[in-house]
Amino acid sequence: MSRKISSTGIERLALYYRYLTSVNGSEQAFISSAELAKAVEHTAAQVRRDLSCFGTFGTPGRGYDRAALEEKLSGILGKGKCQNVVLVGVGNLGSALLAYKGFQSQCYTIVAAFDNDAKKIGKHLKGLEIQDIEKLSDVVSQTGAKMAIISVPAGVAQEVVDALISAGIQGILNFAPARVVVPEDIVLQHVDFSIKLDRLCYGLEHA
Amino acid sequence: MSRKISSTGIERLALYYRYLTSVNGSEQAFISSAELAKAVEHTAAQVRRDLSCFGTFGTPGRGYDRAALEEKLSGILGKGKCQNVVLVGVGNLGSALLAYKGFQSQCYTIVAAFDNDAKKIGKHLKGLEIQDIEKLSDVVSQTGAKMAIISVPAGVAQEVVDALISAGIQGILNFAPARVVVPEDIVLQHVDFSIKLDRLCYGLEHA
DNA sequence: CATTGTTTGTGACAACTGTCACGATAAGGT
DNA sequence: ACCTTATCGTGACAGTTGTCACAAACAATG
Numbered sequence: 504m505s506r507k508i509s510s511t512g513i514e515r516l517a518l519y520y521r522y523l524t525s526v527n528g529s530e531q532a533f534i535s536s537a538e539l540a541k542a543v544e545h546t547a548a549q550v551r552r553d554l555s556c557f558g559t560f561g562t563p564g565r566g567y568d569r570a571a572l573e574e575k576l577s578g579i580l581g582k583g584k585c586q587n588v589v590l591v592g593v594g595n596l597g598s599a600l601l602a603y604k605g606f607q608s609q610c611y612t613i614v615a616a617f618d619n620d621a622k623k624i625g626k627h628l629k630g631l632e633i634q635d636i637e638k639l640s641d642v643v644s645q646t647g648a649k650m651a652i653i654s655v656p657a658g659v660a661q662e663v664v665d666a667l668i669s670a671g672i673q674g675i676l677n678f679a680p681a682r683v684v685v686p687e688d689i690v691l692q693h694v695d696f697s698i699k700l701d702r703l704c705y706g707l708e709h710a
Numbered sequence: 711m712s713r714k715i716s717s718t719g720i721e722r723l724a725l726y727y728r729y730l731t732s733v734n735g736s737e738q739a740f741i742s743s744a745e746l747a748k749a750v751e752h753t754a755a756q757v758r759r760d761l762s763c764f765g766t767f768g769t770p771g772r773g774y775d776r777a778a779l780e781e782k783l784s785g786i787l788g789k790g791k792c793q794n795v796v797l798v799g800v801g802n803l804g805s806a807l808l809a810y811k812g813f814q815s816q817c818y819t820i821v822a823a824f825d826n827d828a829k830k831i832g833k834h835l836k837g838l839e840i841q842d843i844e845k846l847s848d849v850v851s852q853t854g855a856k857m858a859i860i861s862v863p864a865g866v867a868q869e870v871v872d873a874l875i876s877a878g879i880q881g882i883l884n885f886a887p888a889r890v891v892v893p894e895d896i897v898l899q900h901v902d903f904s905i906k907l908d909r910l911c912y913g914l915e916h917a
Numbered sequence: 918c919a920t921t922g923t924t925t926g927t928g929a930c931a932a933c934t935g936t937c938a939c940g941a942t943a944a945g946g947t
Numbered sequence: 948a949c950c951t952t953a954t955c956g957t958g959a960c961a962g963t964t965g966t967c968a969c970a971a972a973c974a975a976t977g
Contacts, residue, residue, distance in 0.1 A: 505926085505928085506927090506964095509963075510909070511964080512964085513909055513912050514905050514906075514908075514909055516912075517904075517905045517908035517909060517912075518905060520908070521887065521904070521905070521908075525864070535923090535924065535925090536924075536925075537924085542889075543889055544889050544891065546965080546966070548965080548966060548967070548968095549964095549965065549966080551924090551925065551926065551927085552926085552927085552964095552965080554925095554926095555925090555926055555927075559925080559926065561924075561925050561926080562924085562925075562972080562973060562974085563924050563925045563926085563971075563972040563973045563974085564922080564923050564925080564972075564973040564974045564975085565923080565924070565973075565974070566923090566924065566925085567925090580908050580911055580912050580915070581911045581912055581914060581915030581916075582911060586911060595809040595810060596806045596807075596810060598802070598806065599802040599803045599805065599806035600803075602802040603802060603803060605887055605904050606904070606907070611907060649914055650907075650910060650911070657732070673914055673917070674910045674914045675910075676906060676907060678903075680728065680812055682725065682749075682750055682751050684751065688917065690910055690913030690914055690917075692907075692909055692910050694901060694903045694906055696883065696885075696901045697724075697728070697812050697813070698721050698724045698725060698728070699721075699883060699899045699900075699901055700813070700818060700857075700883060700899075701720075701721075701724035701727070701728075701787050702717075702721055702724060702899055703857060703881045703882075703883055703897055703899050704787055704788045704789060704793060704857070704881075705720050705723075705724075705787050705788055706881055706897030706899075707788060707856055707857065707880055707897055708787070708788030709788075710880070710895065710897075712956085712957065712958085713934095713957090716933075716934065718934080719934090742953085742954065742955090743954075743955075744954085753935080753936070754954090754955095755935075755936060755937070755938095756934095756936080758954090758955065758956065759934095759935080759936090759956085759957080761955095761956095762955085762956055762957075766955080766956065768954075768955050768956080769942085769943060769944085769954080770941075770942040770943050770954050770955045770956085771942075771944050771945090771953045771954050771955080772943075772944070772953080772954070772955090773953090773954065773955080774955090
């Protein structure tokens with residue numbers, strides 16, 4: 504309970520959680536910090552430190568109770584209730600995200616898709632009608648969505664973000680290759696794989 | 711020239727580079743650390759510190775020469791020559807990545823696509839024939855590709871990575887929601903958006 | 918119940934990362 | 948030639964993050 508969790512620490516918690524749920528059911532009822540660490544490519548001390556930020560629920564000599572830990576992590580990460588998510592930008596990437604199974608198997612549901620291209624509006628994709636981005640505000644209040652995923656061109660990312668925020672969205676996952684600014688109270692995460700590719704390129708160059 | 715660049719520092723360099731190339735041509739010939747910092751949501755001191763790791767090419771009173779800086783960053787990141795990239799896993803996400811314009815506009819070209827699904831093999835997508843993953847080794851040596859992108863299910867990520875490495879691939883961009891292990895000399899980057907979504911969820915919960 | 922073996926939780930430490938502040942340096946005008 | 952203004956490069960500092968090592972806690976066994 505001693506230290507404040509860091510942002511990267513939270514991502515590690517999500518890794519721990521994903522590992523626990525992925526090897527569901529089988530095996531031992533307890534798992535040690537060493538075993539968990541090995542599964543996610545970290546150190547045992549790191550695992551214990553991360554978990555200790557939220558109380559003490561390991562038992563010396565045995566490790567952590569798998570079910571209890573899974574439950575606890577679920578609570579910490581806020582995965583108790585399913586989240587409604589809206590998606591803006593139904594291009595190649597947006598379509599793929601709509602179809603992506605990984606979201607559904609977790610606790611997220613994409614409940615609406617938007618675009619500004621007249622040729623796409625009205626069409627159906629994966630059971631969702633693509634709607635005019637003008638409808639954003641209405642849909643957000645109807646569905647109670649707090650999170651949004653944007654996969655739009657870099658040039659319009661900022662204006663889409665602004666529209667989302669004034670529609671009441673509180674958290675944004677940004678796939679657009681651009682940095683955007685948000686108010687203090689809005690949570691923003693970037694998934695910027697063009698940058699990651701460059702990072703890779705650098706790694707090769709300086710091998 | 712004083713300090714060693716960090717991994718996150720390199721990603722910032724890529725951000726600087728992307729900004730410079732995106733506002734191509736127009737405006738002033740020089741840019742200050744403050745202006746660059748504002749564009750990528752960092753501090754001026756941070757920008758100067760990052761750049762200083764690779765020599766001193768700013769001029770006091772003026773800032774950095776845009777063209778020279780762009781050139782320099784290109785060199786540092788290793789973007790001088792175009793990189794051939796192979797893609798493994800042509801599902802929803804893989805197809806989207808094949809079609810993604812962002813790669814081509816940069817210096818990356820996807821030269822081959824692989825899958826293990828017999829129903830997909832032989833089909834054409836975006837001008838590429840989807841090939842049997844058995845052919846990996848041959849294609850890698852023919853094309854001289856050093857980088858690979860994998861967008862396969864979590865369960866097979868490790869074996870695909872192993873196959874890539876024995877085929878001669880040196881850098882891997884992993885979109886699969888799983889951590890994999892690679893030898894010391896292989897560069898690996900994760901694009902793990904299910905984790906980022908969880909991170910977002912946590913942020914909302916603890917607002 | 919004492920002993921042995923295992924694993925946790927955490928204080929202390931080390932390493933890394935970002936910020937601040939300021940001397941140094943260049944351009945431009947008078 | 949000098950002064951002013953703008954901006955860089957970096958030493959020193961502060962804050963953050965990860966590692967180590969060990970006492971405390973619990974299980975298991977005889």
